[in-house]
Amino acid sequence: MTVSTVAVGKAYPPVTYAVGREKIREYARAVGESNPLYLDVDAARAAGHPDVLAPPMFAVVYSAPAVTPAFFDPEVGIDFARMVHGGQEFRWGRVVVAGDEVATTVVVKDISERAGNGFFVFESTSIAQDGETVCVGTWTNIVRAA
């Protein structure tokens, strides 16, 4: 395949996600979390938090509305039929709690080709309403050779 690198450096406008208590609980149950800090508002408050905490990987949920349009951008040119999720990194800042509003911006970090496979790397930066960076994600999608 021949990849186009024209979209490298392209940035997408921020998308804001309002973090809800029941969404956190739904997510926590789906991934098998049993820590009461994620599930029980009284336990979270007793530990000094304003509401239930989001598990670290809840970053997937608040980032997705910003990341997905970048993946589907025709200028990036990902062939979804041959795409696999190759790698993922998250770096976390302060913990996210129910009630936070998180704005995520995405940039196309790199597009390259190795051994006929296309590598598409995106970086997401998620910032809460208080200006604190809560998560930076690096998403690597691989488009297998035809």
Add this chain to the structure above:
Amino acid sequence: MQVGDQIAELRVTPDRYLTVRYAGASGDFNPIHLDEEFARQVGLPGRILHGLWTMAQVARATTDAGGGPQSLHRLAVQFRGMGLPEREIVVRGTVAEVGPDGTAVLHVVAEQDGRAIIRNAEAEIGPS
């Protein structure tokens, strides 16, 4: 925590409908995770697990080892192979580095049927 220590092993068997619940919870409705027939049509053995669900199992094992939700500072993984529903996944980790400030780097792998489905996972844990 010392270099070479193992973290507590995490074993989990995703049930038949786990991918449906995770799709709803995460918003990832890619039919390769939900539709047996579609998955076979695109050359997969059947419906496969979401890689990010499996990564969440690695996160769970490392936050448990680190002492809670705020102990995980960084997690990087590579996805390999495919996870399948209704088969046990085992997450194992080893302490690779210990810093003077109470931080540690863990090397983690998630296996199913003896095959790594997440490998070269690196987690940084430490005080919140």
